[in-house]
Amino acid sequence: MNWIIFKKNEKINALDIKTLDIRQIKEDVKKFNFRPVGFFGKQEFENVRLYVVLADDKKGEFYVTSALFSKEDKTYPCFSDELPQFHLFEREFYEQFNIEPVNHPWLKPVRINQENYEFFKMQGENIHEVSVGPIHAGVIEPGHFRFMCQGEKVYELEIMLGFQHRGIENMMLKNPSNRLAESISGDSAVAHNMAYSEVLETLSDTKIPEKAEIIRRVALEAERIAIHIGDMGAIAGDMAYLPGASIFGVTRTLIINTMLEITGSRFSRGLINTGGVNYDITNEQISKFIKTLNEVETTVRRTTDVMLKTSSCISRMEKTGVVSQETIASLGAVGMAARASGVNLDSRFDFCDILYKKYKKQEFNGQGDVYSRFKLRYKEILYSIKILKDLLEKLKNNNDILSVKPERLSSNSFALSITEGWRGEVIHIAITGKDGELIRYKIKDPSFNNWYVLSMAVRNNGISDFPLCNKSFNLSYSGFDL
Amino acid sequence: MIINLINTVLLLIMPFLFVGTIKKTKAFFAGRKGASIFQPFYDFLRLLKKETVYPDVTTWVYKFAPVIIFSSVIFASLFVPMSCGMSIVNVPFAFVIFSYVLGFGKFFSLISALDTGSSFEGMGASREACFSTMVEPAFFILFASVIALVQINSFESLKHLVFNSGVYGYLIIILASIALFIMLLIEGCRVPVDDPATHLELTMIHEVMILDNSGFDLALITWASAIKMFLFASLITSLILPSGLPLWLNILLFILCIFSIAITVGIVESSMARFRMTHVFEFVFVMSILSLLILTLSTYRIYGGV
DSSP states (O other), X not given: OOSEEEOTTOOEEGGGSOEEOHHHXXXXXXXXXXXXXXXXXXXXXXXEEEEEEEEXXXXXXXXXXXXXXXXXXXXXXXXXXXXXXXXXXXXXXXXXXXXXXXXXXXXXOSSSOOTTOOOOOOOSTTEEEEXXXXXXXXXXXXXXXXXXXXXXXXXXXXXXXXXXXXXXXXXXXXXXXXXXXXXXXXXXXXXHHHHHHHHHHHHTTOOOOHHHHHHHHHHHHHHHHHHHHHHHHHHHHHTTOHHHHHHHHHHXXXXXXXXHHHHSSXXXXXXXXXTEESOOOOHHHHHHHHHHHHHHHHHHHHHHHHHTTOHHHXXXXXXXXXXXXXXXXXXXXXXXXXXXXXXXXXXXXXXXXXXXXXXXXXXXXOOSSHHHHHHHHHHHHXXXXXXXXXXXXXXXXXXXXXXOOOOOOOXXXXXXXXXXXXXXXXXXXXXXXXXXXXXXXXXXXXXXXXXXXHXXXXXXXXXXXXXXXXXXXXXXXXXXXX | OHHHHHHHHHHHHHHHHHHHHHHHHHHHHTTOOOOOTXXXXXXXXXXXXXXXXXXXXXXXXXXXXXHHHHHHXXXXXXXXXXXXXXXXXXXXXXXXXXXXXXHHHHHHHHHHHHHTOOHHXXXXXXXXXXXXXXXXHHHHHHHHHHHHHXXXXXXXXXXXXXXXXXXXXXXXXXXXXXXXXXXXXXXXXXTTTOOTTOOOGGGOSHHHHXXXXXXXXXXXXXXXXXXXXXXXXXXXXXXXXXXXXXXXXXXXXXXXXXXXXXXXHHXXXXXXXXXXXXXXXXXXXXXXXXXXXXXXXXXXXXXXXX
């Protein structure tokens, strides 16, 4: 077998990974029909090694192999012409290592060197171009959006990101820390920190106490609930539906203030450390948390009921920003955005997280419009509250220790961790060198897969529907920019 | 004379309170305490003190527009019946002057938005022009029918509607109030047509046209749009308030009526979402249909049934 099959949080020897011909890899990928989750290079003296990691969602397994490019080897036949999921991965690889995928349909810069990029142009007397950003009217992150419109109708939206590129992947090699992982994307601090901690614990063969595992998931679910409620409020706000905006806003605060009491940070920053967690949850806090959750559940149920009975809200959300199931599948979108269109990917259940074993993956028959994404968030909030309550029950009178000291990283190893943040799967891949030092660290935020889906969602909609579509995805700029 | 004086004072002060009351109502429904209803006036004073910044690309049009917008609204307001159903200047067919003077001001706000060369502002201007063209015919049909019915060819015909036409008068009053209320929402750029509180440039209509205005100019424009809303509210009050009451009672009722219209606007904004841009037209057509109904009713009243 040319590919190594492994599970998440399983250490494999980096030297065992085969070196294949790039054409062979493409054939294999086509044959497997799996989703790419990693396609990145690593400098090896003068050569560049390209790692290709695929995910088999049905079995919960990952496949990895590699190809080697010598110094003279500067091109390869691109994957994207037949496998469009690869298009952004290939652009990123080209940008980082200057190895060109031949016949790639759209070699646009991903994060850097964008000054000379020529945007798509549409010809025609009635066509007008609207460019928004990178600085916006609200307090949001920078991103540039360019619309090609005829009147109010959008034909094409081109998105340019990278304004927050900080070089996190390289910083991870010099100074890996939990605080750095938390800063990858502010609203997924727990998900990224958990993925980071898990990958380092895998590489150093550290077994963390079960109590720490539970507390991590408590924070993860609390994050999911809080951000989903906040986004539902923001969607209501964009529709100028006042009661929704204010009530969801208040409800979100209940959750994040509970996390503030437990961790000292409203977004649970500083909670997770490699080797365990920093803060305990006392019995008193648990009963208060459960009480808060019941309160939140009632409010969310009631407010959503009212909203989904208000005809002006439904008419604003339904059939706005529709993404078909085929688009999701061909672009390789993940997480909440994919689920809302009926592609049921949830790494909590697909890759069998031990603590989620007794729960079933929720079925959701979405149409892929803003309404579905709104409703899906509502369903996920209720499900997460249920899971969270069970987790908290398990924590009662649990006097386990909170953390262990992590061991040294083992040498020449490869590990992958996957965490389902509220937006979708957060994947961290780390490779160590011969002295156990990190020599490559790859981060994939779900926003990386999903930004292009937003472009597709806006097509043929009114330009004034864009903010609503955008909010229904609420993708991360900094998670993409790294 | 004294009524004119009182009306002038009301005209200058009430628009601020009108906007303040809408905001207070919205705050109440959002569970907030909200700013004082004098806040729009404080904002106005604050803006007056600020420096005006002009974009480099703009021409004289942009500099003159705010003054023209403001003076057109003030000029139009002279003809509108306020307390006691009396307007400051009473001329025949004042509603034609009213409509076209406001239109003149709107034309300048549109070309001043285009003058900035920003793609958003052009988009806002096209939307605003689109909705305004739909308001105009409805407005004329409404007033022409009322005037034909009452046989008094000025704005003050509104207050005679009740006496002249019995049950038809009441029906027309109800329909006309709703139509004028919709006009108020469109001209005042309120939910469900526009969202005055949004920060999203792509969805704005009126707000996006004044994105670049600042200082004194912005103060004038915000005051002018508040006055415009107040004018439409005044038209509604002169439809529904009885005349011939003592002066003080008339003024009190007028003020109460204006406040209740402001609260109604606030309640509408708090209880529904904004329409999608393509659906706004359906909402605007409701107003046109109401005007046509009024026309039918008054024709029936004048010429009898078939």
